[in-house]
Amino acid sequence: MAGYSHFDDFGRPLMVDVSGKKHTRRKAAAECFVKLPEKVCDALKNRGVSKGDPMRVAELSGIMGAKKTSDLIPLCHSVSLDSVRVVCEFREHERTLRIECEASADDATGVEMEALTGVSVAALAFYDMCKALDKGMVITGVRLLEKSGGRSGVWRVLKSDLGTDVEHDRGDRM
Amino acid sequence: MAGYSHFDDFGRPLMVDVSGKKHTRRKAAAECFVKLPEKVCDALKNRGVSKGDPMRVAELSGIMGAKKTSDLIPLCHSVSLDSVRVVCEFREHERTLRIECEASADDATGVEMEALTGVSVAALAFYDMCKALDKGMVITGVRLLEKSGGRSGVWRVLKSDLGTDVEHDRGDRM
């Protein structure tokens, strides 16, 4: 049976040795959703961006969060990211904010955690910006969409895994 | 209509001025869930803690994450936390990990963001520890359970808000 990669045989935590791995182009994309109470929806609908847009603050926070990944996740390698992009999309009819983060690096280790951290921090920052309106927001569906590069190659979330609330079409952006 | 608290009238971001607020005992609790694929469930079931327990690493990461909240969330005040506690609970029959974080401080501002950041970072660290087994884990239901202290007093998540996947009984711990 495959065991944990981050513990040795004595249960000690370890940072996986990547010294034997080749530097290749690594990419990862992750997404999450914020379920929006009515007041938050109204605020997003009614105020123009000139009055301040919490989605832009969330995107910037997500980018900075992705850069801090190895500081937050104890056994993550420090990765020098080539690009990070966080996109917030207000889905008015679903009363939902969708957040996606794409990250890439030329490295010996993948950037899945960077993409997941990017969407998580973006969602938390969005929550903070809007919590005076309603504290009932829920962050949901934080998951990896796909990753490529490295020995294990391409991984994509399976259509059949998708619950009804995360149905979406990412097209061929990556 | 109430507007955003973190923007001024010209759309500029601002850290809310708490100089007029009293220091009172602030508490907050948040939770989240990680949906576990079969391989991750099996690993949690079959290996004893002596071989390394990803839940313990996640809890420690969540505590450290809560302490970094003001570094991650741009407009959060720096709060000196009196206590942080992160609890991971493996719900084998639901194939789910439940994570709860309770934080408290004697401060002029609440600790909701600290509790939410605590569960989020714990979940991300857990994902990292187990992603070699299966990358299909999904973090869901990240939300505030309750908060107390400050002018706005006690806030509790409503029973009626709860979807079927987050049904639970917290008892009277707080």
Added chain:
Amino acid sequence: MAGYSHFDDFGRPLMVDVSGKKHTRRKAAAECFVKLPEKVCDALKNRGVSKGDPMRVAELSGIMGAKKTSDLIPLCHSVSLDSVRVVCEFREHERTLRIECEASADDATGVEMEALTGVSVAALAFYDMCKALDKGMVITGVRLLEKSGGRSGVWRVLKSDLGTDVEHDRGDRM
């Protein structure tokens, strides 16, 4: 002759002992200017904020920078800020961006360094956002405008100190 407060008699650096000082309301305001080459001025004039506004990113960066002051300045105390506010103002006719930062805290030590760090980091972030247009921007006039609170009371920059490029009227905002 008054000596340095941050060295002892043997030339050793020290963090000034504030244990005898009372916690009082401390405020400080600082400003700086960025001289803008033509291309940067044109970009600020011609693009609407919906296309992304480097001033908003600069303001957010300045707030975060102010929170990191004690991490950047070796002998600064860690201060829990009650408020931080950074305002960027495009002065088209002077081809200048003016940045002001106001910070406050209830503490035993002043927040001058927080205000100065706030404007400096905001200016650097603005430079970064616009450097693809022209690298010839110059950050100038970084200085304290006023501070209040503590034993030394109120300090204000003197009118007679002002060079022609920093002439301005702050009114009575503080």
Added chain:
Amino acid sequence: MAGYSHFDDFGRPLMVDVSGKKHTRRKAAAECFVKLPEKVCDALKNRGVSKGDPMRVAELSGIMGAKKTSDLIPLCHSVSLDSVRVVCEFREHERTLRIECEASADDATGVEMEALTGVSVAALAFYDMCKALDKGMVITGVRLLEKSGGRSGVWRVLKSDLGTDVEHDRGDRM
């Protein structure tokens, strides 16, 4: 018209993708000046370095500040610097401290922001060391002197750009 490189077409902030860029030797130099009130000048003149030298603390702070650039500037890539050097020079007759920072890296992105952050943090640390003597110091002329490496090649500040207070001869150090 050239637009901002750090926003996409929808005004979202982004970290520029450098995955297509070659790793080459990047260098940058920046400078700034601190205008010194009489008391600060006197302190620099009269006290020997054995009693503590704020210029040495400023230089060390500037080096550390340059290493923190990607943490301070939201859309900066994390760069592994090959060298950083900060030099403080007391120009007694001009009542001025000149600070220069040179940084280099073998990377896909330039190190201009690292050099500018280096001089800015050095100046702020110097201010902090001397502010008990006089808070009227002004940091001025923060700018890029030159950069080399990368697709855009060499950039040098133009002689004609220089105001009288920043006239200087850097020789051929770079």
Added chain:
Amino acid sequence: MAGYSHFDDFGRPLMVDVSGKKHTRRKAAAECFVKLPEKVCDALKNRGVSKGDPMRVAELSGIMGAKKTSDLIPLCHSVSLDSVRVVCEFREHERTLRIECEASADDATGVEMEALTGVSVAALAFYDMCKALDKGMVITGVRLLEKSGGRSGVWRVLKSDLGTDVEHDRGDRM
């Protein structure tokens, strides 16, 4: 038997709840020693401080390290230090560098870890400055000397605990 304070009954790590504790004046002092090979001793003897003094860099590093304690030690509370002082003393005849750190705060929790982190980081920075001369330096005797404040009151290291290499007289400085 007294158990660990940082684990609950299920082995989960926790940050001790200090919400019931009074804010009182807390002090702590720690020390350590660096055993110096001949080349390092010679360098300390022969070069004047005008040529750069690794002891001053170590002291500054130790102060900054003490401020980062809660970032380094997972279950430490974030403490706002009132003062930190690090003193390096070259004991030529013993071929030893002695480092002492005193820290104080008005807080609900002690500052022992801050003092211990201060001497440890100072020693590591000193090692780094001198390792090109000889990598054989050994850091030894890192320990708490005394602490005061809080419910447990004053604690002092016992004379009888002292080995011959740590014999010293601290006088009544604290």
Added chain:
Amino acid sequence: MAGYSHFDDFGRPLMVDVSGKKHTRRKAAAECFVKLPEKVCDALKNRGVSKGDPMRVAELSGIMGAKKTSDLIPLCHSVSLDSVRVVCEFREHERTLRIECEASADDATGVEMEALTGVSVAALAFYDMCKALDKGMVITGVRLLEKSGGRSGVWRVLKSDLGTDVEHDRGDRM
């Protein structure tokens, strides 16, 4: 006589320029010891790991500490570590905890400071976990065991350097 590598001829601190150095595989190992008072020994003996194991927390802290080295040591380069491993070993008969850290990277600069920082932070975290039992623990024998890679090649601590309290056999693990 060889001088300090981290100061220039005028006593200014500098980060050594590694731009001329080749990237090669760098390794380093360091160790330290914590002398354990009786109560701490008893706790380690009598409580099973299911009740929480301070050694596991120390190991995790050491790994995270090693990643923060360039943030703690002012003139250290930022190194992207390929692996870090911290091992705590309870030597009951010697009433001692031995900690060893091995780090590796493919870089132009060595990782000695990372290994030394790893053991130091692990020891401090262990102290913190056990200090409620007895504050009399002493961290001792912090030193480099060996390093390899780079122009200066392999360095190993000499047998003859070893004092009686640090006698040990590392075998051929590296």
